Amino acid sequence: MDTNTSLPTTTTRIVxxxxxxxxxxxVDLAAPVGTPAAGELLVAVEATGISYAEQAMRRGRYFAQPPFPFTPGYDLVGTVLAAGTGADGGLVGRRVATLTKTGAWTxxxxxAARDSVVVPDGLAADLAEAVTVNGVTAWQMLHRAARVEAGDTxxxxxxxxxxxxLLIQMAQHSGVHVIAAASPRHHESLRARGVVPVDYADPDLASTVRRSAxxxxxxxVFDNVGGETARTSWSLLGRGGTLVSYAIIAAVSGTGSLWPPFLRHLGRILTWNALPNGKRATFYDLWAGHGTRGKSYRRRLDEDLTHVLELVRDGVLTANVAARFPLTDISKALELAESRTLDGKVVLVP
Structure with missing residues (x-):
């Protein structure tokens, strides 16, 4: 292991x-700092953030979340201080963006070195953080799952x-036309970005969308709601179209076990894919292949996240930071993130 006698022994951690x-x-102000084992890195965190995953975890409604108590945090950006055996010692002193699923609020x-990607020089930590898990998710859904082309809607x-x-920006960069479903309070800003806004709660949503499609x-269609919204989304596809489902907020926001609605959702996708209409549906999982196809997963992560970070550095994509909070102000930050009033991501700065 690459070592440094000045490595920290305690740190701040949110539990x-x-x-x-x-x-x-x-807020634990004196949490112990461990030593990186084989294939691991010790990172001084410069930015982490709040995504929907952590909001669901707070309510105990995220699939495969660890038992309480634990430290949330789906991703982070920071500087490598030490590398364990087998990890690239050349990463020490470099800034990386890492997918963690949990543990980043510290x-x-x-x-894990395998889940870390070098951040291009010239890109600020908070901007890199805003596009790490969100950016690679949007890019892979758009270009690997849906495989959209210029001129598509x-x-x-x-x-x-x-x-x-981010998905909207990436689509526009690829010459794709976008219809955006959101609360009416966001419609003005969406129009300013050159997209067609529709009210996600419109009871006649399908007809409204068809007028612009x-x-x-x-x-x-990229659907994070599930339930009836997924059925509407499927009906709006043309021949050769793809429904990319990447969350089931309708179920996560409810009560009871998540497994029955999730299995029903997957069953519906399988049923739709068996229909001879040229359409297809898929459930996107950022971690698919992480444990079973490690090399190909790592190759895709490095390629896709590096490209997204470079697009932000070069000014092609805008990293939308809705608000910045010190890590110790996590309660206020989470309350704001859960208010559903923001446009972008809440970033935490240790």
């Missing part, structure tokens, strides 16, 4: 102790969110 409101999160983190739900906002239907 989610159980099913609590945002003000029930615990001042120093032990992360797509529908994006959650258009004002961290993933949706090609006669043959949409090339792709």
């Amino acid at each position: 989610l102790p159980g099913l609590v409101e945002p003000d029930g999160l615990v 001042g120093h983190a032990i992360v 797509i529908l994006v739900f959650g258009a004002n969110g961290g993933v949706g906002g 090609p006669a043959g239907g949409l090339a792709a």
Whole structure:
């Protein structure tokens, strides 16, 4: 292991102790800092953030979340301080962006080197953070799952969110026309970006979308709601179109076990894919292949996230940071993120 005698021994860490409101999160100011094992890196965190995943975890409604208590945080950006055996020692002193799923809400983190990508020089940590998990998710859904082409028209739900906002930018960069489903309070800003806004709660949403869609239907729909919204999304596709489902907020926001609605959703996707209409549906999972096809997963992550970060550095994509908070103000930050009033991502700075 590459070592440094000045490595920290304690750090600040946020702990989610159980099913609590945002003000029930615990700020541990003297959490121990571990030593990176084989294939791991010790990172001084410069920016992390709040995504929908952590909001669901707070309510105990995220698939495969660890048992309480634990430290949330789906991704981070920071400087490598030390590398464990087998990890690239050349990363020490470099800034990396890392997918963590949990554990990023801290001042120093032990992360997997295989889930870390070097951040291009000239890109600020908070901007890199705003496009790490959100950016690679949007890019892979658009270009690997849906495989959109210039001239296509797509529908994006959650258009004002961290993933949706980046997906819109990426689609426009590729010459794709966008219809954006969001709350009416976001419509003015969406129009200013050159997209057609629609109200996601419109009871006649399908007819509203069809008025702006090609006669043959949409090339792709990106749905994070599930339930009836997924059925509407499927009906709006044209021949050869793709429904990319990447969350089931309708179920996560409810009560009871998540498994029945999730299995019903997957069953519906399988049923749709068996129909001879030229359309297809898929459930996008950022972690698919992480444990079973490690080399190909790592290759895609490096290629896709590096490209997204370079697009932000070069000014092609805008990293939309809705607000910045010190890590120790996590309760206020989470309350704001959960208010659903923001356009972009809340970034935490240790």
